[in-house]
Amino acid sequence: MDSKTRYNVIIVGAGVSGISAAKVLAENGVEDLVILEASDRIGGRIRKQDFGGVSVELGAGWIAGVGGKQANPVWELANKSGLRTFFSDYSNARYNIYDRSGKIFPSGMAADSYKKAVESAIQRLRSEEANCNGADVAMNFDFAQISAPKTPIELAIDFILHDFEMAEVEPISTYIDFGEREFLVADERGFEHLLYRMAETFLFTSEGQILDNRLQLNKV
Ligand SMILES: Cc1cc2nc3c(=O)[nH]c(=O)nc-3n(C[C@H](O)[C@H](O)[C@H](O)COP(=O)(O)OP(=O)(O)OC[C@H]3O[C@@H](n4cnc5c(N)ncnc54)[C@H](O)[C@@H]3O)c2cc1C
Known part of the structure; x- marks a missing residue:
């Protein structure tokens, strides 16, 4: 995040709580927000893992x-x-x-x-x-x-x-x-697919990737 950039709302974490909160805010006209996510992905404890060629859920x-x-x-x-x-x-x-x-x-x-x-x-x-x-x-x-x-x-x-x-x-x-x-x-x-579906309703995405600078991954 550019240190000179100012946001009215900072959401910490892009798990289901953070993404839902951002969605509700965006739907109510609060566009000036940023979501900071410590890891390199959204979803938090909703997370899948490839195991022997199939997806298994590690969390929810x-x-x-x-x-x-x-x-x-x-x-x-x-x-x-x-x-x-x-x-x-x-x-x-x-x-x-x-x-x-x-x-x-x-x-x-x-x-x-x-x-x-x-x-x-x-x-x-x-x-x-x-x-x-x-x-x-x-x-x-x-x-x-x-x-x-x-x-x-x-x-x-x-x-x-x-x-x-x-x-x-x-x-x-x-x-x-x-x-x-x-x-x-x-x-x-x-299960994390739901998070992407939720995110794409208010964040800019292209070919399944979230490219919106209001989502900052790897940012504690
Ligand atoms: C093994 C397991 C099984 C579960 N099974 C179910 C189930 O079957 N059904 C069900 O409904 N629920 C289940 N749950 C619970 C469910 O996964 C959680 O309640 C839900 O995902 C929590 O979402 P959250 O957004 O509140 O938190 P999290 O998913 O924990 O998201 C928090 C996010 O914040 C980030 N973060 C934390 N600190 C910082 C920081 N300082 N800066 C930036 N980012 C930060 C984290 O990296 C994370 O991505 C399960 C959980 C586990 C672990």
Whole structure:
């Protein structure tokens, strides 16, 4: 950036937050802005990597919060961009295995094995817990019954299901506002394609490259 150049707005970081903020400002007539990005690319933690000839996501891989009352802007953008996504069915399983066509495979077997493993682990932990504190703990565990985690097992499960993945405890606003469905992004262009689509609505681009001097890469 030319040190003599003055901007009214400096946005630090060209991840989805920075690009979205710049887009909203530009759409509202604030053109006098610059986005400083420390790395050599936009996208931040939305990033793909070539692995064995296919694109894999290193960062964000799912669009969470679909099917609710409010429209999720990320989901709307994904649809507009024709991003290839597949429904993640967590009704019986914590993780889904997909075949190349995006079909969940083999749904019954994966779900059953996972359920059995979880049930047996919970049962073991429950009896260990009962041994530890002598409490009469019910063996039938129902996730839906948990309002606030209290026991060590509930806290551990809550950590894995919520804090570790979502960095927040329930209720999670994404699911409350936008719905509970989740879609896996499986697109060769990467999840980051959305960022480029967003950027090209207000930054000058040519042949897929952002050539606008309001985006300064390699600039901390
Ligand atoms: C492994 C992983 C999996 C994830 N899975 C999902 C998922 O499935 N679904 C989902 O919705 N979310 C997921 N997330 C979270 C999601 O990726 C982030 O919430 C989102 O990308 C954050 O965007 P951001 O713009 O706020 O920050 P970032 O993407 O971190 O962008 C910040 C940018 O600022 C730049 N920067 C920082 N400091 C400076 C500085 N001083 N000067 C210039 N530039 C600077 C950085 O280089 C970076 O490009 C995942 C994250 C990770 C890491």
